[in-house]
Amino acid sequence: MSKIPVIAIFDVGKTNKKLFLFDENYKIVFEKSAQFKETVDEDGDQCENLESLRLSVFDSLREVFRLKEYEIKAINFSTYGASFVYIDGDGKPLAPLYNYLKPYPEELKTKFYDTYGGEEEFSVRTASPVLGNLNSGMQIYRIKHQQPELFKQIKYALHLPQYLSYLISGRALSDITSIGCHTNLWDFTRDTYHEWVTREGIIGKLAPIMPAERVLPAAFPGNSYSVGIGLHDSSAALIPYLVNFHEPFILLSTGTWCISLNPFNQTPLTAEELKKDCLSYLQYQGKPVKASRIFSGYELETQVKRIAAHFNQHPHYYRSLPYDAAVIQKLQQEPSVKNAGKNSIELKESVFAQRDLSNYATDAEAYHRLILDLIDLQKESTQLVLEGTDVKRIFVDGGFSKNVIFMRLLAEAFPDIEVFAASMAQATAIGTALAIHSAWNTKALPSDIIELKFYSVTHQVKV
Known part of the structure; x- marks a missing residue:
């Protein structure tokens, strides 16, 4: 009996982390769900347990690859937004996956908006209401100004969907759906990164943008499945x-x-x-x-x-x-x-x-x-x-x-x-x-x- 071609989708929410296998008619043929206990960052604020999430991705894939009735043709990822993973040159995370509800330093927020045109003008250009850490660009801005040693070590700041994709493809990339959702990063009036991203030296920490419909080969030899770059x-x-x-x-x-x-x-x-x-x-x-x-x-x-x-x-x-x-x-x-x-x-x-x-x-x-x-x-x-x-x-x-x-x-x-x-x-x-x-x-x-x-x-x- 021939194997059924399927795609594996990781759908990562704040509470539930789900894995689905869809057949070519988009019917669910397999699903599993997991929840992880949160950990804390260096300030004692609750945050995602990134290591548990990483291990779960690999464990879940090993499980579905053992299912003899299915042939996995592709893997893709969607996750909640406003969350960066900071990796070094070897792909190792350097910091916690900071919670977007973490309070943002008021002084730093004032400094940022005073430097870049004021809250109203800046928000109009970036289509981003003033939301503190929910503007993910503000997270890396905070690291640059408050944790300069950490900032120097960062090779790439990857939004969470792209980090999960990176685990399987080995390619660090950015995706427009993550960049373009109230991040403070994108200038909607010019259809490119806002000038502050270059002026602050952030641009070098952002991986190349790839269209969401493009796929990559898996990093593991002997595998023929394709890997999507992930979506918000x-x-x-x-x-x-x-x-x-x-x-x-x-x-x-x-x-x-x-x-x-x-x-x-x-x-x-x-x-x-x-x-x-x-x-x-x-x-x-x-x-x-x-x-x-x-x-x-x-x-x-x-x-x-x-x-x-x-x-x-x-x-x-x-x-x-x-x-x-x-x-x-x-x-x-x-x-x-x-x-x-x-x-x-x-x-x-x-x-x-x-x-x-x-x-x-x-x-x-x-x-x-x-x-x-x-x-x-x-x-x-x-x-x-x-x-x-x-x-x-x-x-x-x-x-x-x-x-x-x-x-x-x-x-x-x-x-x-x-x-x-x-x-x-x-x-x-x-x-x-x-x-x-x-x-x-x-x-x-x-x-x-x-x-x-x-x-x-x-x-x-x-x-």
């Missing part, structure tokens, strides 16, 4: 939609954050958009994607607990609550409420926290009010990246795509746009495989990997 996970999750849909669309990726991604909006960011938590990043083909985000998943979880406690109900009850048009129409008669003192989109939360739950007769009514308030905020956020583009569809993936009330109200909020709930198992991992499709797969690009459910406008609701 947010960019990877967008790839299946770019492959399957060519008419302009917005992907609303939902979870803790609800992020509106418009790959058909390449207009430069404005200072006003940055204040409202918009950013741009580079997708795998190097084109800018304008994005806006709000903290709705977190707010939903918090406010559902408040509703459940008030009405003596279990929070899980609301996951399958049906849409009630009569309740929505009643709630629409309430006077509108504004967030006090601040534009809601800048506050990133709805007005629901200000509402008195005793005003609602039932918990279902209060829950519908919460979703209505979240939709008001979502409409405002999505509109930021929608304007000026001919978007025909909104695809919603993640947790909110399963919320019938949210989906019905979103369709009402955008009556001239088709709204779909999209479901796809492991979108990030599939996107990572699709990026190097031609390097391992003999079949045509798939057209059936995304399941869609259409939500039509059923009656006029003002949102």
Whole structure:
């Protein structure tokens, strides 16, 4: 019996580290998951256990290479962003994998932005809100100024996906999806590295850029599989939609954050958009994607607990609550409420926290009010990246795509746009495989990997 050709994908999140084998139809034929206990850096701050991750990659590959029914044709990687691995000339890590939530020295931040044009101008050029260590370029800037001896030893600063690729290919490379996601490194107005990268001597520590669809041979003799250079996970999750849909669309990726991604909006960011938590990043083909985000998943979880406690109900009850048009129409008669003192989109939360739950007769009514308030905020956020583009569809993936009330109200909020709930198992991992499709797969690009459910406008609701 001939072996089944497959691709191995490492999908590394902050909590779960997953390995998938996909066949040529992009069906999962094998998967495993691992979690590692975090370690600490020299300041005692929690950080990824890089050595555990490195060993896990090799152990997992040894395991799947022993599976006699599969032939591994390629390997690729996607990981969370804003994380550098600093290696010496022998490829050995020189420092911890610093946590992007680590506090950034205020004095150094001030010095940086004062030197390079001020926060507003710099952020507009680099499409990067001021985020401290979440701007990964600021991490290596800190090392240069606070740990000069370490800086001298660094041969390359590799974003995490490229470090994992380096372990297998032996080639140190950079990838545009990692560079182009709020790193402070890329000048979107000139489509190249920002001048500070050269002036500070950082450019020599950054490996050559290679396109995401290119592959490398494995470093180990006798192996014929190809190795991808890795992708930033947010960019990877967008790839299946770019492959399957060519008419302009917005992907609303939902979870803790609800992020509106418009790959058909390449207009430069404005200072006003940055204040409202918009950013741009580079997708795998190097084109800018304008994005806006709000903290709705977190707010939903918090406010559902408040509703459940008030009405003596279990929070899980609301996951399958049906849409009630009569309740929505009643709630629409309430006077509108504004967030006090601040534009809601800048506050990133709805007005629901200000509402008195005793005003609602039932918990279902209060829950519908919460979703209505979240939709008001979502409409405002999505509109930021929608304007000026001919978007025909909104695809919603993640947790909110399963919320019938949210989906019905979103369709009402955008009556001239088709709204779909999209479901796809492991979108990030599939996107990572699709990026190097031609390097391992003999079949045509798939057209059936995304399941869609259409939500039509059923009656006029003002949102």
